[in-house]
Amino acid sequence: MGINFSDLMAAETLESTVPAPEWGGDIRLVKMSAADRWELLEFQGKLDMNDDGTPASEQSTMLLAVEILAKTIRDEDGKKPFDTGEGREFLAVADMSLLNRISQAAIDLNGLRPEAVNEEQKDAKKN
Secondary structure (H helix, E strand, O other), rough: OOOOHHHHHHOOOEEEEEEEEEHHHEEEEEEOOOOHHHHHHHHHHHOOOOOOOOEEOOHHHHHHHHHHHHHEEEEOOOOOOOHHHHHHHHHOOOOOHHHHHHHHHHHHHHOHHHHHHHHHHHHHHHH
C-alpha cells in the first residue's frame, strides 16, 4: 500500500487559533514547515541568547517573538501576512501583551520551548 500524500499533508498541517479581540477576531497559527523552522534557528543564532536557549535581553525576546509570529500566523488563504519587512515592523510595535499571548501559543504548537528544543538538539546529535 502506498502513501496517501493528501492524508499526510493534512496531518502535517497542525493549526491553532488564538483570540485577539485587539485585532478584531481570532489569529490562525500553523505549525512551521521544516524550511521555516530552519530559518528561525538561523535567525535565533544571530540573537543574544543564554546558554539554556532563552533570549538574554528584552530586545532579543521581542525579535524572536516577532520572527516566530511572522512564520506561524496565516491569513484565510494560508499565506503568511507578516513574513515581510513591513509585517515584522508592524508586529514589533504591536501591543506586547497580545504578542506574548499569540507567541506563547505559537511556541507551544511548534514545540519551541527551550527544554524541547534542547532535547531535539540532543537527539539530532545522537543520529
